[in-house]
Amino acid sequence: MSAAACIPPSPVDLAASAEADAVWIAVCTLANIPALGARRVRRPDGVDIALFRATSDRIYALLDRCPHKGGPLSQGIVFGESVACPLHNWTIRLVDGRAQAPDEGCTPAFAVKVEGDQVYLRRDQLLAPIVPMTAASCDVTAYTSVS
Numbered sequence: 548m549s550a551a552a553c554i555p556p557s558p559v560d561l562a563a564s565a566e567a568d569a570v571w572i573a574v575c576t577l578a579n580i581p582a583l584g585a586r587r588v589r590r591p592d593g594v595d596i597a598l599f600r601a602t603s604d605r606i607y608a609l610l611d612r613c614p615h616k617g618g619p620l621s622q623g624i625v626f627g628e629s630v631a632c633p634l635h636n637w638t639i640r641l642v643d644g645r646a647q648a649p650d651e652g653c654t655p656a657f658a659v660k661v662e663g664d665q666v667y668l669r670r671d672q673l674l675a676p677i678v679p680m681t682a683a684s685c686d687v688t689a690y691t692s693v694s
């Protein structure tokens with residue numbers, strides 16, 4: 548079963564936000580993200596971001612691609628502050644997208660802001676092209692959650 552998608556920002560919304568110089572884009576409400584579950588947010592380039600609701604009730608955002616072979620992390624099992632990939636069961640940390648040892652690699656993590664019941668992603672991170680992660684880039688956490 549695939550994770551349902553949040554209401555994605557439309558190209559019109561993104562363009563309007565650019566005019567307003569907005570940094571954060573509202574993508575869904577907390578109620579849209581099930582406990583220990585995930586929702587997808589469509590990026591303009593078609594590579595989804597997965598929003599996860601962890602045991603702590605904190606919200607995290609990762610590219611919806613496992614660092615192993617690209618499995619859809621949004622369809623994995625969320626436990627604690629991690630998600631188990633549905634394809635080969637690698638454990639990925641939600642805070643930074645890193646695979647748990649002995650597995651190696653990471654998937655990009657994105658900043659999340661939660662205000663009241665509203666969940667926001669950064670506009671620039673939604674629009675930026677995805678850069679393939681390398682072992683070296685896993686050591687640099689470019690984005691941090693502010694939820």
Ligand code: FES
Binds near residue numbers: 614615618632634636
């Ligand atoms: S694709 Fe995720 S563990 Fe293999």
